[in-house]
Amino acid sequence: xxxxxIRPAWERWLAIALVVAIVLGVAIALWLxxxxxxxx
Amino acid sequence: xxxLVGATAPRTPGLGAVTAYLIGMGxxxxxxxxxxxxxxxxxxxxxxxxxxxxxxxxxxxPDAVELLTPLSIFGLFIFGGxxxxxxxxLGGRWIGLIxxxxxxxxxxxxxxxxxxxxxxxxxxxxxxxxxxIFCGVVFVLMGGIPLIVGLRGAAMVAGSHRAYxxxxxxxxxxxxxxxxxxxxxxxxxxxxxxxxxxxxxxxxEAGAAYAQEQDRDVAARLxxxxxxxxxxxxxxxxxxxxxxxxxxxxxx
Numbered sequence: 001x002x003x004x005x006i007r008p009a010w011e012r013w014l015a016i017a018l019v020v021a022i023v024l025g026v027a028i029a030l031w032l033x034x035x036x037x038x039x040x
Numbered sequence: 041x042x043x044l045v046g047a048t049a050p051r052t053p054g055l056g057a058v059t060a061y062l063i064g065m066g067x068x069x070x071x072x073x074x075x076x077x078x079x080x081x082x083x084x085x086x087x088x089x090x091x092x093x094x095x096x097x098x099x100x101x102p103d104a105v106e107l108l109t110p111l112s113i114f115g116l117f118i119f120g121g122x123x124x125x126x127x128x129x130l131g132g133r134w135i136g137l138i139x140x141x142x143x144x145x146x147x148x149x150x151x152x153x154x155x156x157x158x159x160x161x162x163x164x165x166x167x168x169x170x171x172x173i174f175c176g177v178v179f180v181l182m183g184g185i186p187l188i189v190g191l192r193g194a195a196m197v198a199g200s201h202r203a204y205x206x207x208x209x210x211x212x213x214x215x216x217x218x219x220x221x222x223x224x225x226x227x228x229x230x231x232x233x234x235x236x237x238x239x240x241x242x243x244x245e246a247g248a249a250y251a252q253e254q255d256r257d258v259a260a261r262l263x264x265x266x267x268x269x270x271x272x273x274x275x276x277x278x279x280x281x282x283x284x285x286x287x288x289x290x291x292x
Contacts, residue, residue: 010052014061014130018137021062025069033077036104 057129064123068141071115076148078109083156087172116145136194143187150179258290 081102082089089101120138127135153176157169262283269279 008052014053014058014134017058017062018065021066022069025066026073029070029073029077033074033104033108036107037081037102 053130057126060122061126061130064119064126067115067119068123071112071119072145074108074112078105079149079152081105083152084161143183146179146183150176150183153179258286261286
């Protein structure tokens, strides 16, 4: 059985990408909401 | 083939699964943020609004709320589904992170209820809106309790992995490992104590048997001396000397 404490290399990159995706999601939401709220 | 949760060691995942997972998780963050902002906007105008339909509503919804709120509610399911599909291909740890969306949603919306409940934007100053405060408490409990339980569970699983990494075969949390080690030490002490007691008992038994044997020897020698004395083979003096020597040897 593989030692579960040893993590494969791709998990590190996926963790970084996940943080970026979440920050990007929040940022897009804030931007979109502000854009729609602003009267033309 | 997809991994079952935690069933196999993680392998390098496909690009499709990673993309679906990242879009799903980013999308969940997006929709929760939109819901949070929309809720604040509605609470800021008194807590209720309406748009469209045959009637003239008392409070028109802000444009952003009208456009984005229905979208974000559908988005929760669409992005949640994408993240779950991708996460199922990545393994147990990754699909488990989707569960954090629940406390994120309820704690953030609960915050809005509490903030506007304690400081309502309209109406008389200083009045508390108890219905909003009640909702806020319920939402914080709904988000906070699963979060605490989940984090404790994750910490226990991490503990069991460290114990395994220490070179010991162990299935279970770190607490289980410590309990097993204590039990092993107690068992070892009990075995050592029992062995020591058995050895003492064996020594005592051997000593008693030796003493009994000695007593039998002395009696037999005295009987033999008496027979020799009676037969006239030993004089009175010789018999007395031999008897004294025998008894002196026994009492040593």
